Amino acid sequence: xxxxxxxxxxxxxxxxxxxxxxxxxxxxxxxxxxxxxxxxxxxxxxxxxxxxxxxxxxxxxxxxxxxxxxxxxxxxxxxxxxxxxxxxxxxxxxxxxxxxxxxxxxxxxxxxxxxxxxxxxxxxxxxxxxxxxxxxxxxxxxxxxxxxxxxxxxxxxxxxxxxxxxxxxxxxxxxxxxxxxxxxxxxxxxxxxxxxxxxxxxxxx
Amino acid sequence: xxxxxxxxxxxxxxxxxxxxxxxxxxxxxxxxxxxxxxxxxxxxxxxxxxxxxxxxxxxxxxxxxxxxxxxxxxxxxxxxxxxxxxxxxxxxxxxxxxxxxxxxxxxxxxxxxxxxxxxxxxxxxxxxxxxxxxxxxxxxxxxxxxxxxxxxxxxxxxxxxxxxxxxxxxxxxxxxxxxxxxxxxxxxxxxxxxxxxxxxxxxxx
DNA sequence: TGTACATCAGTGAACGCGCGTTCACTGATGTAC
DNA sequence: TGTACATCAGTGAACGCGCGTTCACTGATGTAC
Numbered sequence: 001x002x003x004x005x006x007x008x009x010x011x012x013x014x015x016x017x018x019x020x021x022x023x024x025x026x027x028x029x030x031x032x033x034x035x036x037x038x039x040x041x042x043x044x045x046x047x048x049x050x051x052x053x054x055x056x057x058x059x060x061x062x063x064x065x066x067x068x069x070x071x072x073x074x075x076x077x078x079x080x081x082x083x084x085x086x087x088x089x090x091x092x093x094x095x096x097x098x099x100x101x102x103x104x105x106x107x108x109x110x111x112x113x114x115x116x117x118x119x120x121x122x123x124x125x126x127x128x129x130x131x132x133x134x135x136x137x138x139x140x141x142x143x144x145x146x147x148x149x150x151x152x153x154x155x156x157x158x159x160x161x162x163x164x165x166x167x168x169x170x171x172x173x174x175x176x177x178x179x180x181x182x183x184x185x186x187x188x189x190x191x192x193x194x195x196x197x198x199x200x201x202x203x204x205x
Numbered sequence: 206x207x208x209x210x211x212x213x214x215x216x217x218x219x220x221x222x223x224x225x226x227x228x229x230x231x232x233x234x235x236x237x238x239x240x241x242x243x244x245x246x247x248x249x250x251x252x253x254x255x256x257x258x259x260x261x262x263x264x265x266x267x268x269x270x271x272x273x274x275x276x277x278x279x280x281x282x283x284x285x286x287x288x289x290x291x292x293x294x295x296x297x298x299x300x301x302x303x304x305x306x307x308x309x310x311x312x313x314x315x316x317x318x319x320x321x322x323x324x325x326x327x328x329x330x331x332x333x334x335x336x337x338x339x340x341x342x343x344x345x346x347x348x349x350x351x352x353x354x355x356x357x358x359x360x361x362x363x364x365x366x367x368x369x370x371x372x373x374x375x376x377x378x379x380x381x382x383x384x385x386x387x388x389x390x391x392x393x394x395x396x397x398x399x400x401x402x403x404x405x406x407x408x409x410x
Numbered sequence: 411t412g413t414a415c416a417t418c419a420g421t422g423a424a425c426g427c428g429c430g431t432t433c434a435c436t437g438a439t440g441t442a443c
Numbered sequence: 444t445g446t447a448c449a450t451c452a453g454t455g456a457a458c459g460c461g462c463g464t465t466c467a468c469t470g471a472t473g474t475a476c
Contacts, residue, residue: 008439012452031324034239037430048430050453057430110322117319117377119236128381158396169370172322176333191363199404213472217419242463253463255420417473425465432458440450 016054018044020068023061024107032062032111033119062115062123069108070130076101077134077167081141087201091193095186098167102174113172131168135160150204162196221259223249225273228266229312237267237316238324267320267328274313275335281306282339282372286346292406296398300391303372307379318377336373340365355409367401 022043026035035058041048055061080094102109115123116131138160142148148156170189177185227248231240240263246253260266285299307314320328321336343365347353353361375394382390 006440008450008452011439015452029324031236031238033236034324036428038428046452047454049432049455052431053452114322114324117315117322119234119239119319155396158393159400161393162397162400165374188363188366191360192367195364195367195404195408196401197404198407199400199402202403202407203400211473213417213419216472220419241461243461251419252421254422254465257464258419413476415473415475417471419469419471421468421470423466423468425463427462429460429462430458433456435454435456436452437454438450438452440448442448443446 012053015044015046015050019051019054019061020065023058024065024111027065027111027114028107031118032058032115032123059120059122062120063126065108065111066115066123066126066130069105069112070127070134073101074133074137077164078137078141081138081163082144087147087197088194091190091197094167094193095170095189098170098189099174099182099186102171106175109171109175113168113175116168131164135164138163147201155203159196159200163193166193166196217258220249220251220255224256224259224266225270228263229270229316232270232316232319233312236323237263237320237328264325264327267325268331270313270316271320271328271331271335274310274317275332275339278306279338279342282369283342283346286343286368287349292352292402293399296395296402299372299398300375300394303375303394304379304387304391307376311380314376314380318373318380321373336369340369343368352406360408364401364405368398371398371401 019040023035023040026039026043037051037058038048040058040061041051044050055064076097080090080097083090083093085093112127116127118124135157139153139156142156142160143151143153151159166189170185170192173185173189174182224245228240228245231244231248242256242263243253245263245266246256249255260269281302285295285302288295288298290298317332321332323329340362344358344361347361347365348356348358356364371394375390375397378390378394379387
């Protein structure tokens with residue numbers, strides 16, 4: 001068996017994932033800075049000391065959760081911007097995509113929205129870094145579009161940041177809405193995005 | 206001496222304020238959900254049990270902090286919208302006002318940004334209620350402007366929400382910026398707001 | 411103004427409890443030959 | 444294939460500590476007359 005496979009490695013990965021899953025569930029109702037190490041190990045069903053075999057501290061587990069929550073979204077985010085169609089269609093698809101993502105991964109979205117301004121510095125930094133990458137990727141996509149002729153990189157970055165912040169805010173609004181409110185939340189989110197797109201088309205001249 | 210004045214009442218108010226001040230300072234580096242009752246009383250310099258003379262729990266202290274942080278801002282927020290001048294001037298004044306406010310009350314701003322999505326339900330609800338009031342007040346101001354002719358109340362509320370969210374986000378960005386970055390942050394915030402205003406002027410037709 | 415009683419903000423001891431971290435350990439898995 | 448040794452994920456006891464909450468208290472302030 002090679003170094004990186006084997007029964008032992010596989011089991012370790014499974015336990016590590018159990019820590020991430022348990023923590024994420026506990027974080028639905030509290031912030032990371034109040035999450036206890038013993039609380040997590042209890043939820044997983046292992047001894048408290050087992051935690052240290054996987055993470056040096058709860059803050060490090062938090063950073064791993066950021067990667068899990070946001071690391072895989074980069075293609076999805078910039079893909080949304082580069083889609084075919086007029087800007088109205090793109091807006092509708094973006095909002096639908098956000099709604100679907102929130103439904104599929106509510107705990108991940110909640111975690112990111114909560115800890116983006118939360119009390120754990122390392123986690124805040126990890127989220128900020130991911131958000132900056134999203135913004136840069138969206139800027140790169142925008143710059144490829146004909147509508148961006150005449151725009152400076154600076155202005156494109158400003159617009160990209162506006163879109164990215166709007167996406168997270170929309171996700172967070174869905175999260176707090178009751179099921180019967182989702183449709184209305186989606187419509188408002190679409191109109192916000194559409195108004196921004198109109199601003200974009202009249203930005204110059 | 207009347208019921209509500211007197212040495213005793215005044216002293217009680219002073220102690221209560223000392224709790225709020227001490228908590229706010231401790232909250233610069235952690236979230237409310239991990240703030241300890243003993244931690245606060247220690248910072249104030251009173252016995253742990255004194256806390257209960259003022260608040261039933263840390264969550265209630267948090268709700269009081271929301272009132273302190275946001276309760277007095279209503280005239281300022283809607284005043285910004287109703288100011289004279291063209292929309293470019295209004296944007297500049299709004300961003301300057303936000304910058305000044307963040308400089309004067311950084312801990313209050315941090316607290317609101319952090320706990321808006323934080324782990325304490327009662328505090329999240331209190332912040333949401335204040336934000337909804339801001340949005341409604343901004344909507345009312347917008348509806349008085351000639352630029353709003355032909356707008357539905359629904360669309361005005363959408364626009365007001367966009368402005369209010371943008372204000373809090375701008376405040377939070379100032380908060381995290383190093384001093385030498387403030388000017389740049391301000392310029393980006395102005396351009397975001399200006400783009401939204403352009404979208405507003407071309408929304409109909 | 412003076413006196414007798416009521417109120418109540420803040421005290422300090424005590425409680426049981428769960429916390430994070432240390433340490434030496436066990437036993438299944440992995441490796442060398 | 445078999446054997447002897449190494450690795451290391453997870454254990455369980457133990458530690459000192461700070462937590463939130465209770466309770467009966469004290470003594471300055473307030474009130475009635």
